[in-house]
Amino acid sequence: MSPSPGRVVGIAVGALAILAVGVYGPAMLLGPLPEVAVRIDQASAAAPEPAAVALPEDGASAVALVDEEGEAELVASAADEEAAPIGGAAKLVTALVTVDSLPLEADSDGPAIRIAAADYSSYLAYQREGSRVLQVSPGESWTERDVLRAVLLASSNNHADTLAAWAFGSVDNYVREANAWLEEHGFEQVRVADATGLSGENVGTAGELTRLAAMVLADPTLGPMFEGDEGPLAADQRRIPDVIAHLDGDDIRAMSRSYTDEAALSFVFTSTITVADEARRMVGAMTGVDDYETLDPAVLAAVESMQAASEPVEIIAAGAVYGEVESAWGDRARLVASTGRTDAAFGAAADDASVDVEPFTTASAGRQVGTVTVRLGARDVSSALELDGAIRDPGPIWRLTHPGLLIDAFLAGNA
Structure with missing residues (x-):
């Protein structure tokens, strides 16, 4: 006997109910x-x-911290996108490339460099045009260390030419070697056209000048010349005038200070700030500044604001x-x-x-x-x-x- 339609429906509903309880519920x-x-x-x-680092509106500028490896960590820059004339800061390249090619031992002043007639003529020519010079006489001998000190501290243009010609055979050879050295060390904007910085074709950015400054400070030969760590001069060492010194009463050590028609004022400097109770070296560069009435307050503001910006910020x-x-x-x-x-x-x-x-x-x-x-x-x-x-x-x-x-x-x- 076949089940009735009602029974079939009941069975189906019951089966669905069992499935609902047994499957849907779990x-x-x-x-x-x-x-x-x-x-x-x-x-x-x-x-x-965060606290801002104050940089001037005139020219181009940059500040950086020097890390434990002696490299510059760029902190801030202003109007520094394109390369511009760098003036006497090119002498930092002259010194770095020379000691990289002809390093000095810590206890040695290096070989003697004889002042030839061409070196004396260079001195007279620069003197006539009013460029910075340091007197030399034909037949004199200067040590490599003393010539380097004359280039950096006296910003002597005749000594820059003498150093480049002695180390590389000629200033033209130096220029080729220096630009190759800059490329090898990753400088994208700094390029030199002479050993002195007098040419407007010596160009770079302030940011890359801070890299050069950090490298100079880290160099065992060049760094002490700016630190006062050279000790008393030996009897045969020459007394080199520190003509680039500027703002030293404000604990700022000038590393390059120059004026040319193309570059205007160019200033590379270093100072020390306190970061988390630790003394840290900072470096800065300013180029294309019109006058010292603009430069000096700008440098002081940059150092002071670097100190303020070093204070911890609640991030x-x-x-x-x-x-x-x-x-x-x-x-x-x-x-x-x-x-x-x-x-x-x-x-x-x-x-x-x-x-x-x-x-x-x-x-x-x-x-x-x-x-x-x-x-x-x-x-x-x-x-x-x-x-x-x-x-x-x-x-x-x-x-x-x-x-x-x-x-x-x-x-x-x-x-």
Whole structure:
């Protein structure tokens, strides 16, 4: 006897009910939950305002810190995109290239350099045109160290030519070797046309001049000439006038100071600032400045603002709220920086905070769920983010009444 239609319907409904209880229920109660939604607090993520480094509007300028390897870490620059005449700062190249080719032993003054008729004629010619010179006489002998001191401290143009011709055979040979040396050492803008800097074709940027200054200070032969560490002069050492000295009463050591029609005032200097209770060497360069009434306040402001900019800035505040997470069932918790972070910004522009939260569905209060990171110049400053409240499981009633969200979460987890 065949079952009646009503019985068939009843059996089907009963089977569906059993399937619903046996499959739907466990699937909803045990299935994955949807991940929390993240909302970033844009106000808290806004970049902090570090102290600015003051640089002049006239000419081009740059300041840098000297690191432990003796290399310049550029901190700030102004109007320094294109190469411009650098004046007597070209003598820093003359000295560096010479000692790289003909290094001096620490306890030696080097070979004797005889002053020839051409050297004397060079001295007379520069003297007539009013350029810086240091007197020489035919037949004299100068040591390599003394000639280097004359080039750097007396900014002597005749000694720069003498040094270049002695070391490389001629000034033209020196120019070729010097530009090859600059390329080899990664200088993209600094190029020389003579040993003195008098030509307007000696060009570079202030930023790359700070690199040269740091290299000079790091050199075991040249650095002590600016540090006062040479000790008492030996009886046979010449007394070289320090004509480039400027602002030394303000603890600023001039490394090059010159004026030419093409370059105007060019000034390369070094000073010391305190960073986190540690003395740090800084270097600076300014080119194309019209007069000392402009230069001197600009140099002092640059050094003072470097010191101010070295003070730690609160980049990330402990307990700062960087956003919020919210579950599909309504639980909320704030994203809180677990640790504060400070750093010396040195005027570097900070980016807005970047918040990265790991995907999750439930979590206890205090759990670290991501990081907040601020890009500061070339450095990243980060702190962990934790929840200030719990995101709990919503319970069976919510699960059973929101199948669509649970199915979407299941599919997303298996995609």
